[in-house]
Amino acid sequence: MKKNITSDFWVGLGAILFGIFVFVQSKKLPQAxxxxxxxxxxxxVAIIIISLGLIQAVKALLANNSSAQTREAFDAQRAKKVFLLVSGTFAYVFMMKFMGFLLLSPFFLLxxxxxxxxxxxxxxxxxSITVSVVIYFxxxxAFQVLLPRFSLF
Structure with missing residues (x-):
């Protein structure tokens, strides 16, 4: 019986490659x-991404494709949600330097x-407010990492 390689396998493989890239780049940073x-x-984080990608790829290869659920065709509503999520995340990252972490994060979580x-x-x-404040402090x-602060200037 021939196994079909599913999109789950390709996503897992992509996660592995991305994790390896992040790991290699992180080793170029100065060591303490x-x-x-x-x-x-x-x-x-790269090691976790590689591990999860490996699990996803192996799980996809071992899955019985005949019992797999049928995949739905392209759904415009889902694509719109993905676009909104990606756009919102980019806006959050962009506006962070202007509004600061503590002011902007509750709105992003909402x-x-x-x-x-x-x-x-x-x-x-x-x-949203509690998580933002706890992460900020x-x-x-605890970690002594400065997060972006609100500044008019």
Missing amino acids: KMGIGPGDYPAF FLFWMFGYSNRRKAIVI LFMY
């Missing part, structure tokens, strides 16, 4: 004499809640 250096976190269909608005607002004081 002591403790965690600037390239250690990206290298760690946008994500809306995109993924979360309906409890009050809870989404509380979660965690990075500022």
Whole structure:
């Protein structure tokens, strides 16, 4: 029986290649004499991406294609959501230098809640603000990593 290579395999392979690229690039960053250096976190994330890509590719190869669900054709509504999500993420990254992390992140998280269909608005607002503040203080004081701040000048 011939196995069909599915899109899941190609996505897994793409994740592996992307992870390898990130890992190689992270090793070009300066190494710290002591403790965690600037390239250690990206290298760690790259290893996770490679691992997950490997799992995805192997799972796709081992899957029984005859029992696999039929794939849906192109869906314009889904494509619109993906476009909005990517555009919103780029806008978030671009506006970060102007508005700062603490001011902009709750709005971005609310946008994500809306995109993924979360309906409890009050809870989404509380979660967005709480997560943004916790991440801000965690990075500022525990990791001692400066995050972008709001500045008019």
